[in-house]
Amino acid sequence: MKRIRIHHPGGPEVLTVEETPVPAPGPGQVLIKSEAGSLNHLDLWVRKGLPFTPYPLTPGSDCAGTVHACGRNVTRFKPGDRVVVSPGFGCRTCPHCLTGDDNLCRDYHIFGESADGLDAGFVTVDEHLVFLLPPEVSFSSAAAATLTYLTAWQMVADKGQVRPGDSVFVWGGSSGVGSAAIQIARHLGAVVYSAASTKEKREVALACGAEAVWDYKSGSVLSEVRALTGKRGVDLVIEHTGADTLGTSVQMTAKGGKIVTCGATTGWDARLDLRHIFFRQLSLLGSTMGRQDRLPIILNLMASGKLRPVIGRELSMWEIKSGHELLEGGQVAGKIVLIP
Ligand SMILES: [Zn+2]
Numbered sequence: 098m099k100r101i102r103i104h105h106p107g108g109p110e111v112l113t114v115e116e117t118p119v120p121a122p123g124p125g126q127v128l129i130k131s132e133a134g135s136l137n138h139l140d141l142w143v144r145k146g147l148p149f150t151p152y153p154l155t156p157g158s159d160c161a162g163t164v165h166a167c168g169r170n171v172t173r174f175k176p177g178d179r180v181v182v183s184p185g186f187g188c189r190t191c192p193h194c195l196t197g198d199d200n201l202c203r204d205y206h207i208f209g210e211s212a213d214g215l216d217a218g219f220v221t222v223d224e225h226l227v228f229l230l231p232p233e234v235s236f237s238s239a240a241a242a243t244l245t246y247l248t249a250w251q252m253v254a255d256k257g258q259v260r261p262g263d264s265v266f267v268w269g270g271s272s273g274v275g276s277a278a279i280q281i282a283r284h285l286g287a288v289v290y291s292a293a294s295t296k297e298k299r300e301v302a303l304a305c306g307a308e309a310v311w312d313y314k315s316g317s318v319l320s321e322v323r324a325l326t327g328k329r330g331v332d333l334v335i336e337h338t339g340a341d342t343l344g345t346s347v348q349m350t351a352k353g354g355k356i357v358t359c360g361a362t363t364g365w366d367a368r369l370d371l372r373h374i375f376f377r378q379l380s381l382l383g384s385t386m387g388r389q390d391r392l393p394i395i396l397n398l399m400a401s402g403k404l405r406p407v408i409g410r411e412l413s414m415w416e417i418k419s420g421h422e423l424l425e426g427g428q429v430a431g432k433i434v435l436i437p
Pocket of ligand 1 (some may be wrong): 189190191192193195199202203
């Protein structure tokens with residue numbers, strides 16, 4: 098079988114395709130024939146070099162496929178089952194893991210980041226990290242959704258606590274997390290505004306359910322949001338862009354509102370005017386990934402058509418270098434799916 102391998106950090110040229118034997122599933126493990134993976138911004142960080150990434154490693158946090166074989170003691174699956182893999186996992190024994198907050202575990206890992214990933218023809222995965230894929234959900238949709246929808250679900254539903262009638266602003270409305278956040282906020286009954294850089298990307302955000310979408314380079318996003326909310330601002334801002342946008346996010350948040358951040362694609366050293374935080378009683382909340390038990394909820398909402406991942410491009414997994422260049426250049430509206 099083939100797998101992607103990164104031996105040391107660098108540009109897209111460090112992404113190599115290697116031939117390796119199909120692994121055998123150990124006790125409690127499922128061998129999955131991958132039918133789809135996908136690219137996340139995390140893949141770019143891993144390729145460029147993260148301090149806690151063990152190189153060499155196989156990248157990839159998303160995988161949907163078919164059960165090919167089961168190891169000893171596997172009880173929930175049989176060969177032929179359509180499945181999807183949880184992108185992250187905890188230790189299963191600490192207080193956080195035992196209460197379901199696995200993504201707060203001190204020993205939490207994400208496939209393709211701090212643990213070997215899923216961009217391969219076949220992968221072996223512990224049974225408890227595997228979920229049955231509803232028949233209505235395609236492999237590509239599932240692979241496009243696991244990391245991004247889990248991330249967006251925690252931001253919008255768990256941390257943002259969005260309720261019907263709330264107003265939500267989402268940066269990068271065509272990105273994986275952005276488009277997922279728009280759909281989830283709409284599903285929970287919110288009015289959603291967004292911003293994106295190109296006309297094509299703004300159309301994606303509108304199709305996801307945003308009420309209005311602006312060009313974030315135009316400089317008028319703040320005044321537009323204020324105008325549409327009667328100068329009040331929004332209840333929740335979904336931040337994953339960082340340095341370029343945090344100041345505006347703070348200014349557009351209504352009194353008592355929340356900003357939830359999960360990333361900093363434009364830089365992490367953002368300036369923050371603390372006066373806005375205390376005088377207007379804003380909450381700035383950090384968020385990474387989501388609880389594993391949210392995955393079945395997301396898959397069921399996908400099966401009923403309430404959540405629909407936006408796929409911008411499907412590429413052969415072995416063309417991953419082109420995928421990285423497209424993602425890095427911001428040239429694709431929606432997710433880049435990798436087909437082995
Ligand atoms: Zn734990």
